[in-house]
Amino acid sequence: MRRVAVIGTGHSKFCFNSPKTSLEMLAEVSLDAMNEANITPKDVQAINVGNVLGPFEEGQGMIQSFFANDIGCFNVAASRFEGACASGSMAVRDAVMWVASGYYDIMLVGGTEKSTAMTTGLATRTFAMYGDSRYEFPSGFTFPAVFALLAHLYSNQYNIPLATLKEQMAAVSVQSHEYAMKNPNAQIQKPITKEDVLKSFMVSTPIQLQDACPFSDGAAAVVIASEEVAKKLVKRPVYFAGLGQASSGKLSSQYKYLPRIRARELASQQSYRMAGLTPQDMDICELHDCFSIAAMIAAEGLGFFEYGKSGAAWEKGETRLGGKIPINISGGLKAKGHPIGATGVSQVYEITRQLRGDMAEQGRQVEGAKYGIVDTLGGDGVLLSMILTNQ
Amino acid sequence: MRRVAVIGTGHSKFCFNSPKTSLEMLAEVSLDAMNEANITPKDVQAINVGNVLGPFEEGQGMIQSFFANDIGCFNVAASRFEGACASGSMAVRDAVMWVASGYYDIMLVGGTEKSTAMTTGLATRTFAMYGDSRYEFPSGFTFPAVFALLAHLYSNQYNIPLATLKEQMAAVSVQSHEYAMKNPNAQIQKPITKEDVLKSFMVSTPIQLQDACPFSDGAAAVVIASEEVAKKLVKRPVYFAGLGQASSGKLSSQYKYLPRIRARELASQQSYRMAGLTPQDMDICELHDCFSIAAMIAAEGLGFFEYGKSGAAWEKGETRLGGKIPINISGGLKAKGHPIGATGVSQVYEITRQLRGDMAEQGRQVEGAKYGIVDTLGGDGVLLSMILTNQ
Numbered sequence: 034m035r036r037v038a039v040i041g042t043g044h045s046k047f048c049f050n051s052p053k054t055s056l057e058m059l060a061e062v063s064l065d066a067m068n069e070a071n072i073t074p075k076d077v078q079a080i081n082v083g084n085v086l087g088p089f090e091e092g093q094g095m096i097q098s099f100f101a102n103d104i105g106c107f108n109v110a111a112s113r114f115e116g117a118c119a120s121g122s123m124a125v126r127d128a129v130m131w132v133a134s135g136y137y138d139i140m141l142v143g144g145t146e147k148s149t150a151m152t153t154g155l156a157t158r159t160f161a162m163y164g165d166s167r168y169e170f171p172s173g174f175t176f177p178a179v180f181a182l183l184a185h186l187y188s189n190q191y192n193i194p195l196a197t198l199k200e201q202m203a204a205v206s207v208q209s210h211e212y213a214m215k216n217p218n219a220q221i222q223k224p225i226t227k228e229d230v231l232k233s234f235m236v237s238t239p240i241q242l243q244d245a246c247p248f249s250d251g252a253a254a255v256v257i258a259s260e261e262v263a264k265k266l267v268k269r270p271v272y273f274a275g276l277g278q279a280s281s282g283k284l285s286s287q288y289k290y291l292p293r294i295r296a297r298e299l300a301s302q303q304s305y306r307m308a309g310l311t312p313q314d315m316d317i318c319e320l321h322d323c324f325s326i327a328a329m330i331a332a333e334g335l336g337f338f339e340y341g342k343s344g345a346a347w348e349k350g351e352t353r354l355g356g357k358i359p360i361n362i363s364g365g366l367k368a369k370g371h372p373i374g375a376t377g378v379s380q381v382y383e384i385t386r387q388l389r390g391d392m393a394e395q396g397r398q399v400e401g402a403k404y405g406i407v408d409t410l411g412g413d414g415v416l417l418s419m420i421l422t423n424q
Numbered sequence: 425m426r427r428v429a430v431i432g433t434g435h436s437k438f439c440f441n442s443p444k445t446s447l448e449m450l451a452e453v454s455l456d457a458m459n460e461a462n463i464t465p466k467d468v469q470a471i472n473v474g475n476v477l478g479p480f481e482e483g484q485g486m487i488q489s490f491f492a493n494d495i496g497c498f499n500v501a502a503s504r505f506e507g508a509c510a511s512g513s514m515a516v517r518d519a520v521m522w523v524a525s526g527y528y529d530i531m532l533v534g535g536t537e538k539s540t541a542m543t544t545g546l547a548t549r550t551f552a553m554y555g556d557s558r559y560e561f562p563s564g565f566t567f568p569a570v571f572a573l574l575a576h577l578y579s580n581q582y583n584i585p586l587a588t589l590k591e592q593m594a595a596v597s598v599q600s601h602e603y604a605m606k607n608p609n610a611q612i613q614k615p616i617t618k619e620d621v622l623k624s625f626m627v628s629t630p631i632q633l634q635d636a637c638p639f640s641d642g643a644a645a646v647v648i649a650s651e652e653v654a655k656k657l658v659k660r661p662v663y664f665a666g667l668g669q670a671s672s673g674k675l676s677s678q679y680k681y682l683p684r685i686r687a688r689e690l691a692s693q694q695s696y697r698m699a700g701l702t703p704q705d706m707d708i709c710e711l712h713d714c715f716s717i718a719a720m721i722a723a724e725g726l727g728f729f730e731y732g733k734s735g736a737a738w739e740k741g742e743t744r745l746g747g748k749i750p751i752n753i754s755g756g757l758k759a760k761g762h763p764i765g766a767t768g769v770s771q772v773y774e775i776t777r778q779l780r781g782d783m784a785e786q787g788r789q790v791e792g793a794k795y796g797i798v799d800t801l802g803g804d805g806v807l808l809s810m811i812l813t814n815q
């Protein structure tokens with residue numbers, strides 16, 4: 034199949050309580066992405082959109098169809114993907130296949146979400162619908178509780194005292210806040226210290242407020258095209274080298290494997306295999322840090338650190354610019370923000386811009402980066418993995 | 425790209441207030457489809473699911489992941505598609521491309537929905553989220569109102585007095601009820617007369633209760649495979665010959681084109697072109713008769729009758745078994761039922777079984793059928809079109 038490239042990117046500022054609708058946010062970033070790709074709406078042959086809570090937050094389902102029309106992409110095929118937090122990445126991966134297959138040459142992929150109009154309490158309850166609703170939610174398994182459980186299992190499995198683990202988790206949050214200060218699109222732009230994390234209020238033991246990402250409003254979009262078309266339109270296409278997707282059932286179905294997430298390990302293996310690359314080849318990573326413990330588990334599942342060792346790696350700065358594998362140099366979900374259906378597309382935006390060398394002006398460029406990996410976790414059981422390259 | 429075939433089918437009885445969850449219904453029909461395809465869950469490489477109201481009706485989003493795990497398709501890629509009533513067809517078309525491209529050999533596609541747990545009044549309000557929620561819903565555009573508007577425009581555009589049009593619309597419903605009597609999966613299995621339709625209560629002038637499909641619970645599934653794999657597994661694969669998908673914006677954006685639906689005409693043209701066939705080549709059709717006027721508009725948009733002439737065609741029996749183009753010999757959405765996310769997959773099930781000659785035992789086989797077309801309308805602006813063949 035053909036190589037497929039990102040040729041245009043757009044990204045809103047992530048924020049609390051945007052005055053714009055999901056559609057308006059997505060329209061703006063999509064026009065940015067099309068401008069960057071040197072195309073007009075009539076060049077777009079199909080659209081994929083990641084969106085999760087549209088019907089709940091705005092009473093708007095099937096947003097992709099209205100969106101396509103409103104930006105002038107009249108009558109194109111437009112599909113909505115839902116895989117909880119991984120919806121945007123799912124929409125991207127699917128579009129890559131349509132272009133790779135030769136069916137379309139140019140597609141627009143967007144993700145958009147408003148998740149802050151509800152109070153946080155209701156948002157947590159609402160979002161728990163993306164875990165198992167029959168048995169686990171009634172047992173108290175909202176997502177903070179799920180990751181609290183994983184933190185306890187992690188502590189136990191790898192013989193890390195909880196107090197030590199909490200310090201490691203704090204190091205993850207501190208780094209994310211630091212890099213978000215350099216990202217004008219980030220929702221939270223203030224530094225925090227380890228002490229700030231450890232004194233923040235307890236959400237679900239051992240997870241405290243500053244171990245958790247915020248709820249966010251925002252949108253991101255990318256234009257993707259076949260290699261041949263990409264080379265005609267832009268100077269610096271960034272190519273998809275590997276794709277992976279896997280799922281799991283409810284948390285209890287994975288119990289022997291926890292705190293590792295089998296779907297992630299399978300999805301990333303698919304990506305590495307397709308790309309003919311290994312974790313050691315990666316120069317930058319955007320991974321799914323909905324909670325700091327989630328980031329640690331992800332970094333291990335992606336093959337960057339041994340099991341039980343990633344917290345120490347964060348503390349030693351191995352995940353920083355110039356470190357072994359720079360992770361979430363955008364600020365991550367923790368500080369950049371996490372507008373659910375937009376998150377995966379935002380991650381692709383970040384890696385694309387890093388691989389184009391665009392982040393120097395923000396003081397957070399990974400010098401000479403050739404390969405980057407995106408990791409997105411949906412609920413507790415959908416995993417998307419994508420490797421991009423400028424080679 | 426490779427030819428792709430349906431090699432297994434499963435279909436629940438559509439009904440009011442199923443005691444089963446969406447996941448349970450989908451699991452049952454999927455196991456039927458896998459049995460028919462002579463495969464086991466471990467042979468399924470990826471899953472696409474159409475589901476619309478899961479989060480609303482059951483507090484369950486991202487159903488595809490839990491579903492995959494519960495039926496033993498551990499860790500496969502599983503995606504949820506939402507395009508309102510066309511969600512199931514969207515999931516099918518997308519899967520066809522993944523198999524056609526060579527990425528997967530065998531995929532399972534399902535659609536499932538519970539839409540009857542809410543009272544009908546709330547269901548109409550809830551489902552209006554799949555129209556434009558910003559301007560049109562607050563103006564009273566629930567779906568009955570949308571199709572009432574189209575009926576008025578149809579009457580005016582084609583100079584058909586409203587009383588005549590209502591008789592034509594009644595003929596559509598009467599035929600659907602008649603064939604549903606022969607379909608054990610149909611939700612409504614009682615005959616109605618033209619008089620029954622015309623005396624049923626007024627929903628939104630000129631649309632009466634018996635011009636409208638019911639809300640339904642139900643599920644359907646198909647296994648699809650590459651031609652090479654299909655020939656090894658089953659004796660009578662049914663192939664996809666054409667695919668089409670198009671969208672439109674809110675109803676008011678289409679005003680010059682109404683009551684024709686431009687997205688349908690574009691999507692079906694894509695299908696015919698890809699298949700190298702014309703409307704005259706079709707032997708059977710399942711089309712989207714959410715309202716009887718919708719069926720009439722669809723039959724014209726698909727090229728079977730001249731604009732303004734399809735009502736008369738129904739009255740003359742041209743849409744019956746043995747007629748010019750047998751339409752909705754399943755009972756259609758009107759009487760078979762309309763479990764939203766399942767509908768498109770159910771239509772593919774029907775056409776597949778007709779093209780395999782399986783419907784003789786139910787007394788509703790289209791003899792010698794070689795080509796069939798599926799038409800699914802999502803909201804008022806997503807159109808899916810698929811042509812299948814046993815050739």
